[in-house]
Amino acid sequence: MTTATRGAVGTAHTRVEGRDKVTGAARYAAEIPFADLAHGWLVLSTVARGRVRAVDTDAVLGMPGVLTVLHHGNAPRVDSDFIGMLGVPPDPSAALFQHDRVAHLGWPVALVVAETSEQAREAAESLVVHYETEPHDVAFSAGRESEGYPLDGHLPAVAEKGDLADRLAASAVVVDAEYTTPEEYHNPMEPHAATARWEGGRLDVVDSNQGTSWVAGELANLFSLDPAAVRVRSEHVGGGFGSKGVRAHQVGAVMAATVLQRPVRVVMTRRQMFSLAGYRSPTAQRVRLGADADGRLRVLEHRSLNQTSTVHEFVEPSAAAGRSMYAADAHHTASRIVRLDVPTPTWMRAPGEAPGSFALESALDELAERCGVDPIELRVRNEPAVGPVSGLPFGSRNLIACFREGARRFGWAERDPRPGVRREGRWLLGTGTAAASFPAGVGPSTAAVTAEADGTFTVRINAADIGTGARTALTLVAADALEVPTDRVRVRIGDSDLGPAMIAGGSTGTRSWSWAVQAAAEELRRSLVPGADIPPEGITARSNTAEAIGALAQKERHAFGAQFAEVAVDPATGEVRVRRMLGIFAAGRIVNPLTARNQLVGGMVWGLSMALHEEAVRDRASGGVYGADLAGYHVAAHADVPHIEADWVDDPDPDDPVGIKGIGEIGIVGAAAAVANAVWHATGVRHRNLPIRPDRVLMAGGDA
Amino acid sequence: MREFGYRRAYDVSGAVALLDGDPDARFLGGGTNLVDLMKTGVERPALLVDVRELPLDGIESTEDGGMRIGATVTNSDLAAHPEIRRRYPALAQAVLAGASGQLRNMATVGGNLLQRTRCGYFADVTSDCNKRSPGSGCPAIAGEHHNHAVLGASDHCVATHPSDMGVALTAFDAVVSYETADGPGELPLADFYLPVGETPHLETALPPGALITGVTLPPAPVAAVSRYRKVRERASYAFAIGSVAAALDVRDGRVREVRLALGAVASRPWRARAAERVLTGAPADAENFAAAADAELAAARPLPHNGYKVTLMRNLVVAVLSELAEEAAR
Structure with a gap:
């Protein structure tokens, strides 16, 4: 590892709140005590489409401890007609009880509030709701592309360059393959939980989320409150992965706290999270690659279809994954959606890139096979000088350096390219590789840094530490900017009263917050007179990065990576076991190697899990997820996770004010393709449908 | 609740x-x-x-050379017992193949036999299920059944029994002891689970109110060369999609005695008696192992999405018996 170190940044540092977490002193949202706390329990629809005819509240109101039952007939009105901080309207399932329509199975239809959580649950499960049922349609498949339509999301739906038909005709080799990925769920360890109360005329919400500025803003909009009258805190968060924004639990807690004028807590069960917390849509993708005989691409075509609900549009922009990756004369990519009677999907770790890279990087492996070119050499031959579609320069692009370093450490040079020829006992062995990329985005943030009279410094920034180590990273960034040891810096985060800041999402958090902290800390250092006394209230400098971000030059800014996997496959049982993985990344300046490696390895485990395990099956008859719990929805267990190494290469961008790129998502990108490509190398069979389950391997006579 | x-x-x-x-x-x-x-x-x-807290946590040898396991013995203690590991290795392996370390420290032998199916429709109270709510229907048959039964199921229920331990106990002719207000009783494990038929909600032949007090393993010298193989969709902490408990005694290249039970294929641990009959006295080779598996699986009635289990079980039976034959030859 050759990362340049400047003081604290670049040096491994254990989490500043680590002791609190391992001793249990750190309290999570559902554990914080409140006097006079009442408990709400959500009641979800048992039909997939229709309307609520009646809610039999009388019987339930007489049950022990029950305080109220909120539903569409009596709930406070909310206003969901707004565009929030992230440029999209709120998820309609969070605008609770505003009408009688049921948009999908598990649609929230009531909230039962009682003195204890157990009483609320028993009453909620006893509540009889009468429905008028309508036929539903949850059958997602590639065959429904014609019913779909392109939709711009956080990336444009369609990008086209060059003449597709002409360049295909001119291609010596064409790979044309279809890929699918299933419904996948974030399943953070900590379920969604919020407590709301009115305190001194302000709405005070203690929550578990990915950005309290974001959540506070949405709640202010929903309840038509002055933004200054809403405070949201979220000190410790047990994972989010895209699922922890404004959801039904906060809105239900606020409604009930308003009606009852006492604190109310609402916690989701794991099962409820399968219909209320968002998910990654299944995708059906088609990739066509046209190339010269030596593997140089003439055509890159990638089309993707995903499902969304009938009440909200969400696009999983899988087809956009290749737009910055490979040079090709004709570059045609389009992401489309089809509306079904299902919950609305949402951002989930590497939205677009995770499923998109599975298809694209699998297709490249197929092209390498067809051309007889080494998969790494194939990527070298298609390395673009500028953005393949945009024509913009790259901020920094060290993809090939990742492959070279990875190949050296993985032992790629000794690889026999022939598939299906290595056996060890009952296992066939194979290795595979794939590229990774993820945008290095940034969002405006404010920060304040105070020089305290006792010689310490307090950093105030409304960052969210969702388990990433953000609090610790910002401590290191501030210490370096202030030129003081880390033990003189305290960082306060997770409180909307600290002022607006970017969320922990899109791999933008550390880049966005560090920028603001660095700017405020440098301003403070300049304003401090050496040797002068600090007044009791301290001296504070503030920053707001909005203007600086607006002045950023237009560039292709991405992190890159190279993924490697070795697998063992038992063809008699279909079992696939990953034996080792290596990921080498180019992700700008690495702030804290300890937590950075943790995030990258975590992403790679997600990729392994996506390749082999994760799949939610939607039952066509009921419209709901079959086995909606962690026994039914498998994620990789410890025994599935072998030796995984993650490391990085130097990736400086001298023109970038912070030089930090995100690392929360790139670890998953390409990892599933590397595993799938290794399964092909082991068995000679291409698996284009995830997950690569034992039954699929077992029954795959030819291509699966 | x-x-x-x-x-x-x-x-x-x-x-x-x-x-x-x-x-x-x-x-x-x-x-x-x-x-x-x-x-x-x-x-x-x-x-x-x-x-x-009942005094049923002992594991002891019986006078005839079998073993008696108390009902409250934890899975962990059972798997770790030296005599179990020596005389019935497949039983220890089966227990260790189940759940996680934490769960095995809690779970008991008696409870293990009475655990319920992990069918997702059974677990979801908003769903129909003939086992949970008799007469409401079985959505698995037309719905998700990729890990459901291929043997011994009915039009009323296609759920599987989840126990690993039970598969090994079935192979070794275990007998369940119980106590009722009218006194003690015994049930061979082969008769312990009721056929599915039209009454999937009736799962065991235990009299109402009976408490399982223990499990007796008859003497079985063949069990000393035995093993349990479990296939699942991840490497641990998952229920089987197919499993095999097998014991094999080979003399002069011929099968002298064989025990074979299959897991995750039926509403109960499935003793493969048809396969055992084919094998007993036959040459111990892959051809006969396959013929034995085919004889057992001839009764399989797979649904549209679980036909792979027939292939899986055939391969698994051949693989495990071949490994045991090699072990016996050493």
């Missing part, structure tokens, strides 16, 4: 008396399945009688 009473029993007759045959009461062992089902509303007992 429903409020429930909780009583702790300290002796067997006291436990039976506390439960008093009440269909609304349940014995609580490790709680690793029952408590989960109470949280999800599948089980709503009014009373739990905790039997963890």
